[in-house]
Amino acid sequence: MSKSVLISGGGIAGPALAFWLRRAGFAPTVVEVAGGPRPGGQTVDLRGISKEVVERMGLMPAVRQRQLHERGFEYVRADGRRSVAMPAELFDGAGPVAEIEILRGDLAEVLAEATQEVEYLYGDSVAQLDQDANGVDVAFASGTRRRFDLVIGADGVHSRVRRLAFGPHDRFVQHLGGYTSYFTVEAPEDLNHWMKVYTAPRGLWVGLRPDHDPRFAKALLSFRSPVIDYDYRDVAAQKALLNQRFKDVGWHAEHILKQLPTAEDFYFDSTSRVVVPEWSQGRVALVGDAGYCGSPLAGHGTALALVGAYVLAGELAANGNHEHAFPAYQRRMQAYVDQRMELPPGGIKMAMPMTAFGIGYRDTMIRLMMSKLLAGPMGKLTVGKPDAIDLQTYSDLQSSDGPLRIAAEQTE
Numbered sequence: 001m002s003k004s005v006l007i008s009g010g011g012i013a014g015p016a017l018a019f020w021l022r023r024a025g026f027a028p029t030v031v032e033v034a035g036g037p038r039p040g041g042q043t044v045d046l047r048g049i050s051k052e053v054v055e056r057m058g059l060m061p062a063v064r065q066r067q068l069h070e071r072g073f074e075y076v077r078a079d080g081r082r083s084v085a086m087p088a089e090l091f092d093g094a095g096p097v098a099e100i101e102i103l104r105g106d107l108a109e110v111l112a113e114a115t116q117e118v119e120y121l122y123g124d125s126v127a128q129l130d131q132d133a134n135g136v137d138v139a140f141a142s143g144t145r146r147r148f149d150l151v152i153g154a155d156g157v158h159s160r161v162r163r164l165a166f167g168p169h170d171r172f173v174q175h176l177g178g179y180t181s182y183f184t185v186e187a188p189e190d191l192n193h194w195m196k197v198y199t200a201p202r203g204l205w206v207g208l209r210p211d212h213d214p215r216f217a218k219a220l221l222s223f224r225s226p227v228i229d230y231d232y233r234d235v236a237a238q239k240a241l242l243n244q245r246f247k248d249v250g251w252h253a254e255h256i257l258k259q260l261p262t263a264e265d266f267y268f269d270s271t272s273r274v275v276v277p278e279w280s281q282g283r284v285a286l287v288g289d290a291g292y293c294g295s296p297l298a299g300h301g302t303a304l305a306l307v308g309a310y311v312l313a314g315e316l317a318a319n320g321n322h323e324h325a326f327p328a329y330q331r332r333m334q335a336y337v338d339q340r341m342e343l344p345p346g347g348i349k350m351a352m353p354m355t356a357f358g359i360g361y362r363d364t365m366i367r368l369m370m371s372k373l374l375a376g377p378m379g380k381l382t383v384g385k386p387d388a389i390d391l392q393t394y395s396d397l398q399s400s401d402g403p404l405r406i407a408a409e410q411t412e
């Protein structure tokens with residue numbers, strides 16, 4: 001059986017996979033380009049079958065402890081008055097705010113705590129991969145060289161592993177016409193547990209989402225744009241772009257921009273979809289956004305990453321070799337991935353209209369969908385679609401004492 005597994009990416013999918021692989025007796029190593037677990041992001045939601053995976057990890061109590069209790073999502077006008085509100089219980093919890101919302105940074109922390117025994121290489125990345133019949137030689141950017149039985153790319157939309165083993169970025173990543181940034185700011189008003197978004201003409205979103213501490217909020221700045229030629233790791237260039245786009249936009253944009261220079265958890269990325277026809281090439285495979293990502297417009301990215309990590313580890317453990325495990329992982333996941341990568345009707349054009357008329361039209365359509373007449377059928381349409389996956393029970397992954405066992409081993 002293949003034992004040593006290098007996982008590139010210490011976001012959500014990477015640590016989740018490391019958790020399961022360790023439980024199944026593999027020796028995972030996670031390499032993360034950032035200097036430590038990355039904070040930042042707004043809330044991500046745990047929907048459907050991903051809740052079951054978190055239960056099986058034994059991490060639901062830790063998640064529940066950090067869970068945010070959001071009341072819903074509302075579009076506001078430039079003067080802050082509500083235009084339309086979608087409460088959390090809308091469509092039986094299948095609306096924009098889910099039952100379990102957790103800050104992405106908090107979820108990353110829960111996963112980091114649960115994988116303390118795993119080897120993490122922070123501040124490094126894979127520079128070269130050479131695979132042969134028996135293993136993969138990995139050259140790291142730091143100059144180190146090591147050999148692993150398997151390599152998994154869990155390094156997000158811009159996956160280096162995918163580029164090295166599968167082909168260039170453009171072959172797999174489709175730009176959906178926008179960019180999004182998240183970072184923490186001082187709250188300019190009491191959000192009262194609501195996520196608020198102001199849409200300005202020219203396809204601009206200015207959003208605020210509750211933090212645990214009501215003195216702070218998670219800001220969101222999002223704009224429509226064709227591909228912009230910039231270095232996606234150049235934070236100064238990204239901040240300059242936001243200053244340009246959101247100057248004099250209104251609502252709390254000015255307040256948010258003022259805090260941009262000192263934002264420590266700044267995150268910026270394109271709104272992109274990732275479609276990779278085959279998720280493995282020999283001894284290298286992909287999990288999470290690196291292999292399948294519907295973009296924040298589709299949502300479900302965190303759920304797909306958690307479920308993908310579970311199924312990949314389960315198949316590796318059950319099959320004994322990657323030649324059977326990798327295709328089985330894709331077979332089990334494909335329908336669910338396709339289902340959850342679907343974009344909402346109208347896509348970015350409907351969500352982020354270019355004109356005042358378009359914004360009014362969008363809000364009217366939402367009010368209509370929530371009306372007494374349509375809320376029932378809409379609810380059935382959204383809630384009535386269970387996740388298109390039959391979650392297996394893998395005997396090698398079964399143990400209700402994963403995190404507890406780690407704690408016990410540390411005290412020995």
Ligand SMILES: Cc1cc2nc3c(=O)[nH]c(=O)nc-3n(C[C@H](O)[C@H](O)[C@H](O)COP(=O)(O)OP(=O)(O)OC[C@H]3O[C@@H](n4cnc5c(N)ncnc54)[C@H](O)[C@@H]3O)c2cc1C
Pocket residue numbers: 008009010011012013014031032033034038039040041042043044104124125126154155156157158159160161182267287288289290296301302303305
């Ligand atoms: C800081 C941050 C904030 C986010 N905030 C939100 C949010 O608010 N809402 C939302 O819907 N989604 C957000 N996302 C995306 C969301 O986490 C993912 O869509 C989803 O959880 C799937 O997780 P993933 O592990 O596949 O990818 P990611 O969570 O993107 O994790 C990928 C990891 O790989 C690391 N990495 C990248 N390149 C390399 C490399 N060459 N070598 C080693 N490591 C590398 C990254 O630093 C990152 O830690 C955020 C992602 C990040 C990184």
